[in-house]
Amino acid sequence: SDLIRIALTEQDEKIVLEIEDSGIGMDSQTLDNVFTPFFTTKPVGKGTGLGLSISYAIIQNHNADIQVSSELNKGTCFTLTFDKDL
Numbered sequence: 001s002d003l004i005r006i007a008l009t010e011q012d013e014k015i016v017l018e019i020e021d022s023g024i025g026m027d028s029q030t031l032d033n034v035f036t037p038f039f040t041t042k043p044v045g046k047g048t049g050l051g052l053s054i055s056y057a058i059i060q061n062h063n064a065d066i067q068v069s070s071e072l073n074k075g076t077c078f079t080l081t082f083d084k085d086l
Contacts, residue, residue, distance in 0.1 A: 013084050020077035026070040
């Protein structure tokens with residue numbers, strides 16, 4: 001079964017939020033385009049490909065950072081890093 005791990009830590013003057021799953025992961029092409037507007041792996045009519053690109057823009061607008069790592073058949077981890085004094 002798939003697991004989801006959520007961790008919130010403090011590192012130096014940053015707050016780090018990690019959201020990780022044990023799902024199917026992403027191949028390198030998907031990983032390279034995960035924040036690209038209108039990129040989707042869903043069938044036509046099932047998704048717009050805007051969710052992660054909008055999330056990326058919101059996070060950037062808050063002077064924060066988002067990174068993603070993934071491995072096929074092992075899962076994906078999104079790491080969000082915020083300044084402590086937001």
